[in-house]
Amino acid sequence: MEPTQRIEQALEAAIVSAQGPGCPPGFAQALRYSVFPGGARIRPRLCLAVAWACGNSDPETTDAAAAAIELLHCASLVHDDLPCFDDSTLRRGRPSVHCAYGERLAVLAGDALIVLAFEIVARRIIAAPANVSRVMATIARCTGAPVGICAGQAWECESEVVLEDYHRAKTGSLFVAATVAGAESVGAPTESWRLVGERLGEAYQVADDLGDAMASSREMGKPLGRDSSLGRPNAVQELGIEGAVRRLKDLVASATDAVPACPGAPALQALIAAESRRILPEELARLAA
Amino acid sequence: MEPTQRIEQALEAAIVSAQGPGCPPGFAQALRYSVFPGGARIRPRLCLAVAWACGNSDPETTDAAAAAIELLHCASLVHDDLPCFDDSTLRRGRPSVHCAYGERLAVLAGDALIVLAFEIVARRIIAAPANVSRVMATIARCTGAPVGICAGQAWECESEVVLEDYHRAKTGSLFVAATVAGAESVGAPTESWRLVGERLGEAYQVADDLGDAMASSREMGKPLGRDSSLGRPNAVQELGIEGAVRRLKDLVASATDAVPACPGAPALQALIAAESRRILPEELARLAA
Structure with a gap:
């Protein structure tokens, strides 16, 4: 299967599971709208390319890692667009999530996408505990505090910015997650x-x-x-x-x-x-x- | 060690790791403020009590599950207090996180606490892959979409509410997470x-x-x-x-x-x-x- 197809399929399966029985209808729509149609999907494509270069020995774990990184990227875009941050009304040529579904569903969609990212990687624990353990540590480190994308965004709230830390955390960290988790998903150095x-x-x-x-x-x-x-x-x-x-x-x-x-x-x-x-x-x- | 002490110690260790080198100072403060001093900590206490009742065979995994559930509870309070939701200026008798640190750091602190919750459970994958796999699936299900606390909060944005789904997702789900993950953390039914x-x-x-x-x-x-x-x-x-x-x-x-x-x-x-x-x-x- 082509990398692009693998990525869209993994993301589709993740979103379908998040939209399962019991989901509030508007929330289910906002979740899908936050992820489809995508941008360039460069981070998951990198992740797959690195895993391929390292032997592609566990495509299911690689797909989970790649999709998780893209879900976290989508979550960060949804929250970055909020009125209290960039106040962006447009994203990829159409209304941003909070403009289309309201600020509350935008906050919640971002939150649920973060949870979903970890959930889909966790489904691979039994099959590949050692690799998944490393993938999860990498994805968490590149996303949260002290040095992930949340921390990168938080530098924008400081009066004195350590510029290198800011850029590395805000933009660099998910690229590092993509390449490093790609290798880790197949147990490579x-x-x-x-x-x-x-x-x-x-x-x-x-x-x-x-x-x-x-x-x-x-x-x-x-x-x-x-x-x-x-x-x-x-x-x-x-x-x-x-x-x-x-x-x-x-x-x-x-x-x-x-x-x-x-x-x-x-x-x-x-x-x-x-x-x-x-x-x-x-x-x-x-x-x- | 007393349950309360175990819980505070696990939460303290988690927050200290989130405040590590490179963390923007204001963000580091907001993270701690979101978690300490706590409320009744009833969910992690329940989790520990259930694991104890089931033999307490893996206290480290139980502590990770209990702390993760409390971090997710704290994250939900920080986001629920935001102006677009309950617009609460007070929480536990002092300014809510967005009043103390601004709306942007409140959004980011909630996000990073969600990441941190999964991160600390993931640290137990190698030691207990089967139990951690179940704990993570439970915690994710009770937190995200379609039926976790995010979904519960999202029912408030619907014109027609399925009241039972709303209550079960918004309030019930983290209690279920506490008791079920408590048992799962020690491999019990x-x-x-x-x-x-x-x-x-x-x-x-x-x-x-x-x-x-x-x-x-x-x-x-x-x-x-x-x-x-x-x-x-x-x-x-x-x-x-x-x-x-x-x-x-x-x-x-x-x-x-x-x-x-x-x-x-x-x-x-x-x-x-x-x-x-x-x-x-x-x-x-x-x-x-």
């Missing part, structure tokens, strides 16, 4: 995969900063890279547009280099290359060609 | 313990309804039991004060009767009796004496 995840996480952060700068340039007629809308230093502010594009390319190259020699390495490197084209708008890619 | 949890959950729901009726009587000078502030039918509305008190006593008696014959039964029955005195104000207990 994780050291080099952690590096791949860290580099890719940083690359996405730079791509985000570039996207923000482009958007504010288009929307507000401001010159590119002069400021950041949240007043926090970012890669564009620090390096300028061209410098940030170069930095992004360096990070992608470094992630690619970090992939250890193995039968699945070419496929994984192709995935990284395709992703780097997707996240870097062509108009920018030319700048630092 | 769960059937009769589920009944104990269900009956106690219903008793707490009736006690809540009585408490609301008493409070609105005191605060607003309204006669007892004439209405419910949320406009939903409840035990007091249905049965009147005396009837509700009688119902509560019947439920407690039925929970006590459901405790299977075992060496720990008297201690567990004493705990239930003490709790029923705690949740039923003396002024009411006399009414249906």
